[in-house]
Amino acid sequence: MATHGQSGGAGYVGRMGWDADILIAGGGLNGPALALALAQGGFRVTVVDARPAPARAEAGFDGRAYALAIASVRLLTAIGVWPRVADKAQPMLKIKASDGRAGDGAAPFFLHFDAAEIEEGPMGQMLEDRHLYAAFLAAMPGLLVGCDGRGSGVAARAGIRRVGWGYGQTALVTAIRHERDHQGIAQQFFMPAGPLAILPLKGGHHSSIVWSETDETAAAIQALPDAAYLAALRPRFGDFLGEIALAGERFTYPLSLSLAERFVGPRVALVGDAAHGVHPIAGQGLNLGLRDVAALAEVLILARRRGEEPGSPTALEDYQRWRRFDATALALGMDGVNRLFSSDNPILRLGRDLGMGVVNALPSVRRGFMRQAAGLTGELPKLLTGRQV
Numbered sequence: 001m002a003t004h005g006q007s008g009g010a011g012y013v014g015r016m017g018w019d020a021d022i023l024i025a026g027g028g029l030n031g032p033a034l035a036l037a038l039a040q041g042g043f044r045v046t047v048v049d050a051r052p053a054p055a056r057a058e059a060g061f062d063g064r065a066y067a068l069a070i071a072s073v074r075l076l077t078a079i080g081v082w083p084r085v086a087d088k089a090q091p092m093l094k095i096k097a098s099d100g101r102a103g104d105g106a107a108p109f110f111l112h113f114d115a116a117e118i119e120e121g122p123m124g125q126m127l128e129d130r131h132l133y134a135a136f137l138a139a140m141p142g143l144l145v146g147c148d149g150r151g152s153g154v155a156a157r158a159g160i161r162r163v164g165w166g167y168g169q170t171a172l173v174t175a176i177r178h179e180r181d182h183q184g185i186a187q188q189f190f191m192p193a194g195p196l197a198i199l200p201l202k203g204g205h206h207s208s209i210v211w212s213e214t215d216e217t218a219a220a221i222q223a224l225p226d227a228a229y230l231a232a233l234r235p236r237f238g239d240f241l242g243e244i245a246l247a248g249e250r251f252t253y254p255l256s257l258s259l260a261e262r263f264v265g266p267r268v269a270l271v272g273d274a275a276h277g278v279h280p281i282a283g284q285g286l287n288l289g290l291r292d293v294a295a296l297a298e299v300l301i302l303a304r305r306r307g308e309e310p311g312s313p314t315a316l317e318d319y320q321r322w323r324r325f326d327a328t329a330l331a332l333g334m335d336g337v338n339r340l341f342s343s344d345n346p347i348l349r350l351g352r353d354l355g356m357g358v359v360n361a362l363p364s365v366r367r368g369f370m371r372q373a374a375g376l377t378g379e380l381p382k383l384l385t386g387r388q389v
């Protein structure tokens with residue numbers, strides 16, 4: 001896929017080549033978001049992706065979805081994408097987390113976040129992958145950029161090394177149809193082998209699950225026929241939503257941490273998973289990437305107004321200063337949360353249950369967590385507040 005932006009616009013280019021200020025390698029989600037933000041600032045942008053675009057625009061329901069924080073929704077609004085998908089999103093009204101074990105039955109909720117406690121409204125929006133990709137493609141009818149994920153060839157070629165490790169965990173991802181309405185509530189059960197997230201999709205009776213198990217167990221479960229897969233899920237899922245059935249394709253994602261040592265090099269910037277691939281335990285990966293998008297777009301647009309060229313070292317350093325510490329701290333924080341909760345050690349269980357109980361009992365601390373997860377804290381780039389640069 002190759003797409004290309006005119007000054008203030010965007011469009012695909014054919015095989016003849018293109019003329020652009022900025023080349024983006026990788027047209028996943030962060031690539032197109034950055035391209036649209038830069039095109040708004042007057043740049044001509046080219047996005048390239050190894051996969052063909054039309055195949056991605058035609059996807060049917062498969063249950064893969066993202067929890068988008070409030071700040072990410074504001075960015076998507078500012079770059080013109082949100083109006084295309086708003087009617088397909090499910091607001092997250094509550095988030096409940098509990099410490100559980102498969103077969104234990106319904107566990108008491110240790111942490112309960114309610115959107116009514118913050119004035120910004122729903123803490124986030126669940127949006128299916130197929131709708132978000134399609135909206136990006138429709139918004140840039142001829143544009144190409146590259147943010148090439150955790151195996152980033154751009155980083156490797158720029159001599160930027162990566163650090164990280166595997167978690168020995170694999171996420172099983174699929175969609176579930178359930179008898180009772182989810183009422184916009186996201187659930188997270190912390191199991192010894194890894195978390196199970198049940199994330200509400202539009203319509204009330206479908207949820208996307210991200211079910212982490214050890215690599216061996218996940219491989220064995222994925223190999224099961226549908227009925228046996230569902231039988232393995234049931235004791236973990238519980239019966240709070242009534243009868244459940246499989247409603248989407250079954251995917252697996254090996255989980256790892258992968259951090260670039262630098263986010264910039266000479267005339268190169270890394271964005272999204274190319275800069276920081278994190279554990280999905282808190283559903284923050286894409287939200288972090290969209291923070292990069294907003295920060296990089298802002299520093300490049302401001303540099304352009306000062307008369308500097310797109311690869312200006314000052315602008316790239318500004319971007320790295322803005323994003324590297326925040327992204328690395330969050331990645332390591334999620335790494336720690338995963339280690340703390342993916343354990344059956346009784347001392348760790350007691351410590352984390354006490355910790356969750358304390359947070360749950362203190363409304364001001366609870367609100368602080370909610371605002372952090374919604375992406376409303378820290379020095380926010382303009383696009384994350386819904387304003388153009």
Ligand SMILES: Cc1cc2nc3c(=O)[nH]c(=O)nc-3n(C[C@H](O)[C@H](O)[C@H](O)COP(=O)(O)OP(=O)(O)OC[C@H]3O[C@@H](n4cnc5c(N)ncnc54)[C@H](O)[C@@H]3O)c2cc1C
Nearest residue numbers: 026028029030049050066067148149272273283285286287
């Ligand atoms: C199980 C799971 C659940 C998740 N849930 C959430 C959630 O609820 N909320 C959230 O915010 N995040 C979530 N995430 C994280 C989110 O999926 C990622 O952070 C996000 O998709 C990264 O987007 P990206 O555009 O940076 O990279 P990618 O999506 O990896 O895209 C990279 C693109 O680059 C292309 N590419 C690669 N190499 C080349 C090359 N050499 N030349 C050209 N193109 C190339 C690829 O084809 C691909 O299209 C989840 C992740 C997982 C695994």
